Amino acid sequence: MTHPLDALYRDIILDHYRSPRGVEPLDSADVCTRGSNPSCGDELQVQLKIKDGKIERAAVKARGCAISVASSSMLTEVIEGMTLDEAVEYGEKIRKMMHGEELPDDIDLGDLDALKGVRKFPVRVKCAMLAWVAMLDAIRKYRDGEPNDSNIEITTET
Amino acid sequence: MTTLDALKIRKDFPILQREMNGHPLAFLDSAASSQKPNQVVAALTEYYHKYHANVHRGMYTLAAEATELFETTRSKIAQFIGANSTREIVFTRNATEAINLVAYTWGETNIKTGDEILISEMEHHANLVPWVRLCQKTGAALRVIPIDSDGRLDISELDTLLNAKTKLVALTRMSNVLGTINDVAPIFAKARKLGAVTLVDAAQSAPHIGADIAELNCDFLALSAHKMLGPTGVGVLYGREELLNAMPPFLGGGEMIDQVTFEKITYNELPHKFEAGTPDIADVVAFSAAIDYLNALGMDAIHQHETEITAYALDKLTAHPWLTIYGPQSAENRGAALSFTIEGIHPHDVSQFLDSAGIAVRAGHHCAQPLMKALGVDATTRASFYIYNTNDEVDRLCAALQDLRKFFKL
Numbered sequence: 001m002t003h004p005l006d007a008l009y010r011d012i013i014l015d016h017y018r019s020p021r022g023v024e025p026l027d028s029a030d031v032c033t034r035g036s037n038p039s040c041g042d043e044l045q046v047q048l049k050i051k052d053g054k055i056e057r058a059a060v061k062a063r064g065c066a067i068s069v070a071s072s073s074m075l076t077e078v079i080e081g082m083t084l085d086e087a088v089e090y091g092e093k094i095r096k097m098m099h100g101e102e103l104p105d106d107i108d109l110g111d112l113d114a115l116k117g118v119r120k121f122p123v124r125v126k127c128a129m130l131a132w133v134a135m136l137d138a139i140r141k142y143r144d145g146e147p148n149d150s151n152i153e154i155t156t157e158t
Numbered sequence: 159m160t161t162l163d164a165l166k167i168r169k170d171f172p173i174l175q176r177e178m179n180g181h182p183l184a185f186l187d188s189a190a191s192s193q194k195p196n197q198v199v200a201a202l203t204e205y206y207h208k209y210h211a212n213v214h215r216g217m218y219t220l221a222a223e224a225t226e227l228f229e230t231t232r233s234k235i236a237q238f239i240g241a242n243s244t245r246e247i248v249f250t251r252n253a254t255e256a257i258n259l260v261a262y263t264w265g266e267t268n269i270k271t272g273d274e275i276l277i278s279e280m281e282h283h284a285n286l287v288p289w290v291r292l293c294q295k296t297g298a299a300l301r302v303i304p305i306d307s308d309g310r311l312d313i314s315e316l317d318t319l320l321n322a323k324t325k326l327v328a329l330t331r332m333s334n335v336l337g338t339i340n341d342v343a344p345i346f347a348k349a350r351k352l353g354a355v356t357l358v359d360a361a362q363s364a365p366h367i368g369a370d371i372a373e374l375n376c377d378f379l380a381l382s383a384h385k386m387l388g389p390t391g392v393g394v395l396y397g398r399e400e401l402l403n404a405m406p407p408f409l410g411g412g413e414m415i416d417q418v419t420f421e422k423i424t425y426n427e428l429p430h431k432f433e434a435g436t437p438d439i440a441d442v443v444a445f446s447a448a449i450d451y452l453n454a455l456g457m458d459a460i461h462q463h464e465t466e467i468t469a470y471a472l473d474k475l476t477a478h479p480w481l482t483i484y485g486p487q488s489a490e491n492r493g494a495a496l497s498f499t500i501e502g503i504h505p506h507d508v509s510q511f512l513d514s515a516g517i518a519v520r521a522g523h524h525c526a527q528p529l530m531k532a533l534g535v536d537a538t539t540r541a542s543f544y545i546y547n548t549n550d551e552v553d554r555l556c557a558a559l560q561d562l563r564k565f566f567k568l
Contacts, residue, residue, distance in 0.1 A: 003565060004179065004514050009507075014566065040506045040522045041530075041537025063536055065506035127506065 007117035008124070009066065016111065017066040022076025026059045031142040035134030037126055042068040046134040050142060054083050060131055067115075067124050072131030074111045084139050091136045098125050162455060162463040164548045170195040170451075171546050181516025184551045189334050189362060189495045189542035190520055191384050194448070198387060201447035205440045213439055214413060214430070228439055231446040232429075238449055239379060240370045241396055245428035248395040248402070249437055253361040254284035256380035256395035257328070259432065260357060261288035263405040264378075264397075265326070268355075271297030274323040276349075278303040278311055278340075279532050280333045283525040284380075285359040289328060298325070305532055309336040309485035316345065324354045331363035331374065335524045335540065336485025337468065337495040339367065346375035355401065361385055365544070366464050366493050368457035377401055388448035389441035395432070402428050409434040460545055467543045468494040471552045480563065484533055494543035497524070500559065502568045505539040511565060512539075515558040517551075 029047035036043045042064030049057040058079050060072035079087045094112065097103050100119055109115075118128045141148070168174050171193050176183050185193060211221040213228045232244045241247060250256045265288070269275065275289050279302050293300045301319045306312040311329075320327065327349040329342050346356040357378040360369045365386035371379055378401070383392035397405075407414055407425055411434035416424040425431045452460065469489035476483055480501045486492040500508055505521035512519050519541045523530045530536060541555055562568075 005511060005565070008510070009566070041504070042506070043536065065504040067507075069504075121510070124506075124510070 008121055010114040010117060012111050012114040013066060013070040013117075016070035016073040020060075020062065020069050020073035022059050022073060023061055024059060025061060026057055029059070029148075031138045032148040033134050033138040033141060035130045035137070037064070037068070037130055040065065040127070042127055042130055044068065044072055044131055044134060046072075046131060046138050048135070048138050048142070050084065054081065055079050055087055058135070060134075062131065064130070065124075065127050067118060067127040068130045071112075071115060071128045074115070075131045075135060078110060078112065079135065084143070088136060088139055091132050094132050095129060098128055161459050161466060162545055164463070164546055167195075167455075168546050168548075170197065172196065174546060178516045178518065179514050184517040184554050186541040186543065186547065186551065186555065187518045187520050188365075188385070188544035188547075189540065191390070192365060192387050192544055193546065194387055194389065195451050197451055198389065198444050198447045202389060202440055202444035205443045209443070210440065212436055224439060224443075227443045227446070228437070231442045231449070234446055234449045235394055235396075238369070238453075239364075239396055240372050243399060246396055246399050246402065248397065248429045248432040249442055250393040250395055251391060251438070252384070252393035253359065253380040253382040254393070256393045257284055257357070257359065258288050259395055259408045260378050260380075260397070261292045263408050263432075264355070264401060265289075265292045266295070267406060269293075269296045269298045269325055272323065273298040273325040274301050274321070275299070276301045276303065276320055276324050276327045276354075278329050279305045280309070280311070280336060280338065280526065280529050281328075281330055282334055282359065282361070283527070284361070285328050285330055285357075286526075286528065289326075299323075302528075303329075305336075305338075305529075308487070309333070309338050310491075311338075311340055311345075313345070316348070320345070320348055320352065320354075322352055324349065324352055326355050326357065328357040328359070330359040330361075331369070332360075332366065332493045332495075333485065333526075333529075334362045334495055334542075335497050335526050335529055335538070337493040337497075338485055339363065339491040339493055341491070343373060343375045350375065350377075362493065362495065365452075367461045371396060383441065383445045383448065386448060387451055388445040391438040391441045392445050399428065402432070405432075407431050407434070411435045455545065463545060464494050464543070465489050465492075467547060467549065467552065468492055468496070470549050471496055471541070471543065471555075474552060474556050478559075480568065481559070484535075484538060494547075495540060496542065497538040497540040499535060499538050500562070500568075503562070503566050505537045507566070508539045508559075508562065511562045512555070512558055515554075515561070517555055517558055519555075 026047045030050045032047045034045045044062035047059040058076045062069045062072040118124050209224050211224045213225040232247050236244050304312045355377045358376040360381045364381040377398045379396040384390040414434040482499050484497045509521035521539045522537050
């Protein structure tokens with residue numbers, strides 16, 4: 001039986017929500033930022049370990065709705081190994097996609113393709129973008145030499 | 159069937175006949191803002207069609223008529239809350255602005271370092287943020303009455319929290335999250351004996367159980383029209399006349415003055431001293447129709463309906479082990495704001511699912527972040543009921559929650 005929300009809550013999204021990847025905090029992150037949607041209760045903390053201009057490891061501790069948690073989980077998988085420039089470019093592409101722009105065919109979104117369903121629910125776009133906005137902010141902070149956000153204890157709920 | 163004939167009442171609210179996402183709308187978010195009956199909408203339209211002119215100034219008949227309508231609402235509010243005089247009724251934009259008015263005028267001239275302001279852990283940001291800011295500005299200390307495990311005020315330490323240094327006690331009469339109806343009168347009585355001023359946030363309570371300033375023992379009271387069938391853009395500050403007279407004005411401009419030169423300004427008498435500029439005339443006039451509507455039903459009957467639907471909803475919702483209701487678990491001294499969480503799924507996703515079934519609820523922190531922290535949650539889903547809601551809608555909510563668990567494979 002189909003349901004109008006099937007496009008939003010694709011199985012892959014619920015899978016990432018139930019078993020988010022990249023939640024283990026990094027021992028020594030090079031940059032740490034937090035992002036939040038206080039109006040609906042989503043909070044997350046992005047940590048990046050950067051070596052030779054590449055993202056060696058990414059970790060996101062997210063507490064929030066299925067969309068924000070799933071998106072942050074997918075983010076940790078996809079940006080590892082990217083250079084900072086590549087990660088910024090990719091993040092901007094995700095932002096464009098979420099705001100309805102068509103992407104060139106050669107972009108392989110992998111699991112992130114499932115987030116396209118969020119576009120039909122504009123109120124949820126900011127949930128999907130939360131981790132990406134925080135990631136872009138983290139890279140900007142790193143490049144500008146800004147101090148980290150203090151490590152907020154975000155305990156992930158079951 | 160409850161005390162009110164909700165089906166008859168619903169006929170006055172055409173919006174309740176609409177669909178949302180292909181299902182009949184079940185509007186369970188009146189705590190955020192109530193729907194308006196035809197009578198209020200008609201009053202608004204009629205005002206603009208027949209009576210509009212700026213108030214308090216015009217020399218022509220039309221302006222006198224508009225002024226009369228405007229001031230009639232003021233009298234009705236004074237009666238509704240049992241105020242002695244219309245001089246004690248100030249129109250603002252909403253309850254939030256009313257409380258800010260007190261903080262900026264009474265607060266800044268009366269609070270200093272070493273003083274204490276007492277609020278509670280369950281306050282809405284409107285009755286929290288202005289006091290935190292005032293304390294930061296003046297060096298006063300903020301004290302907080304905690305909540306107990308039942309979601310009620312824990313007054314076991316009241317004698318410490320409320321003391322000779324306390325200058326203001328500001329409490330909500332009904333929590334927009336927990337539904338708790340607070341017995342503020344004895345707390346305010348103690349406060350007044352100690353020389354403190356008392357303020358009640360009646361934004362949630364006035365629409366559902368009425369407000370009587372003598373019963374409440376309050377020096378100030380704030381409410382919002384839009385939560386009690388009235389239009390948006392209108393709030394009320396009640397203030398005891400002696401206090402309002404002693405307070406400096408809030409906003410400056412036309413209407414609130416008496417004599418103006420570049421060197422010196424004298425101010426208008428109450429309540430106009432606190433009503434600078436052209437007010438939201440049309441919405442104040444339409445608010446009158448809302449008060450009439452509530453009075454016609456009777457606040458006692460409304461309160462009774464509230465208790466009945468709350469009891470019904472609590473009974474059905476607490477039956478599920480996977481659902482946690484916050485606040486008092488019984489309908490006694492409890493209003494119909496029901497915040498809950500469902501195991502394994504975030505409130506935001508709960509709301510999304512209910513939305514797809516035509517059910518409007520709210521998710522988030524409900525403008526009460528410290529309360530969320532005290533409850534140990536980031537966010538809850540909240541269903542709230544008012545005069546036009548029925549037990550059938552409670553049933554629909556429960557059925558949808560069962561469907562939700564199937565959809566998310568919980």
